[in-house]
Amino acid sequence: ETGVTQTPRHLVMGMTNKKSLKCEQHLGHNAMYWYKQSAKKPLELMFVYSLEERVENNSVPSRFSPECPNSSHLFLHLHTLQPEDSALYLCASSQEGTSSNEQFFGPGTRLTVL
Amino acid sequence: GEDVEQSLFLSVREGDSSVINCTYTDSSSTYLYWYKQEPGAGLQLLTYIFSNMDMKQDQRLTVLLNKKDKHLSLRIADTQTGDSAIYFCAERGPGGYNKLIFGAGTRLAVHP
Numbered sequence: 001e002t003g004v005t006q007t008p009r010h011l012v013m014g015m016t017n018k019k020s021l022k023c024e025q026h027l028g029h030n031a032m033y034w035y036k037q038s039a040k041k042p043l044e045l046m047f048v049y050s051l052e053e054r055v056e057n058n059s060v061p062s063r064f065s066p067e068c069p070n071s072s073h074l075f076l077h078l079h080t081l082q083p084e085d086s087a088l089y090l091c092a093s094s095q096e097g098t099s100s101n102e103q104f105f106g107p108g109t110r111l112t113v114l
Numbered sequence: 115g116e117d118v119e120q121s122l123f124l125s126v127r128e129g130d131s132s133v134i135n136c137t138y139t140d141s142s143s144t145y146l147y148w149y150k151q152e153p154g155a156g157l158q159l160l161t162y163i164f165s166n167m168d169m170k171q172d173q174r175l176t177v178l179l180n181k182k183d184k185h186l187s188l189r190i191a192d193t194q195t196g197d198s199a200i201y202f203c204a205e206r207g208p209g210g211y212n213k214l215i216f217g218a219g220t221r222l223a224v225h226p
Contacts, residue, residue: 002156004156042216092157094212099164100164102212103214105149105156105157107155108155
């Protein structure tokens with residue numbers, strides 16, 4: 001256990017559905033991240049929140065909408081997705097201001113878009 | 115530009131040493147990391163090395179850093195079947211927050 005949990009672990013949705021992915025970290029960290037991992041590309045950083053403010057939006061389509069209500073929780077709201085959005089979505093957290101700033105990852109949500 | 119490259123596949127016999135290699139492009143990287151991903155799981159941080167070091171050892175793991183050649187390696191001694199996984203090299207990218215640039219991952223297969 002890394003101290004980062006994600007729900008649901010698996011999600012199947014149609015292209016017209018709206019769903020949300022949830023991430024929670026129990027490490028007292030102040031930064032949280034969303035990554036996309038697909039078979040065809042290296043791990044892609046999607047969004048970064050530091051001190052609950054978004055500091056990076058890595059050219060992600062607007063059908064993905066992040067939300068960080070507090071330093072322990074991060075959501076990824078999904079709507080009108082495409083089949084190519086099927087992937088493993090990983091959440092991570094870190095403590096900014098430490099020297100090594102290593103990121104700790106959750107187990108991921110396996111998303112399938114039909 | 116930012117780019118991290120790894121070979122995609124490595125096969126070793128149980129009990130042998132494994133060496134996974136990685137090259138990176140950003141000479142200003144301060145930290146470099148190795149992560150392990152088992153099937154159906156997220157990424158687990160194995161170890162990291164600061165750029166002013168050239169070696170770091172942690173039990174069966176040895177990290178070597180050649181900063182001149184921008185080459186990083188992870189050696190696993192006495193490789194076991196439980197070491198079968200995908201290993202990701204990552205460099206800390208630019209920016210005030212901890213942006214990591216990952217390689218594509220090396221799949222390590224351990225056979226008897």
